[in-house]
Amino acid sequence: MQITATEFKLNLGKYLNLVLTEDIWITRNGKMIAKMVNPNVPSVDAISGVLAGKVPVDTDRHSLREERLSRYETDD
Numbered sequence: 001m002q003i004t005a006t007e008f009k010l011n012l013g014k015y016l017n018l019v020l021t022e023d024i025w026i027t028r029n030g031k032m033i034a035k036m037v038n039p040n041v042p043s044v045d046a047i048s049g050v051l052a053g054k055v056p057v058d059t060d061r062h063s064l065r066e067e068r069l070s071r072y073e074t075d076d
Helices: 004-008 014-020 043-051 061-070
Strands: 002-004 025-029 030-035
Touching: 002 004, 004 014, 004 025
Parallel strands: 002 025
Antiparallel strands: 025 030
């Protein structure tokens, strides 16, 4: 969510409650001046939504390593 600094100052309580569910970007004169994030959410959890569905569930780190190394094998 993006809001102006004035809106943030006028409704501080509203946005303090809202930051528990989403990040809030604060702007002044159309420029980004701050970002409020929930400090109780680990960064890994924050990006997990971005990665959802991109990596198969049954994939482990060993199979990912093998796949990566197989790209560099050369046929002699």
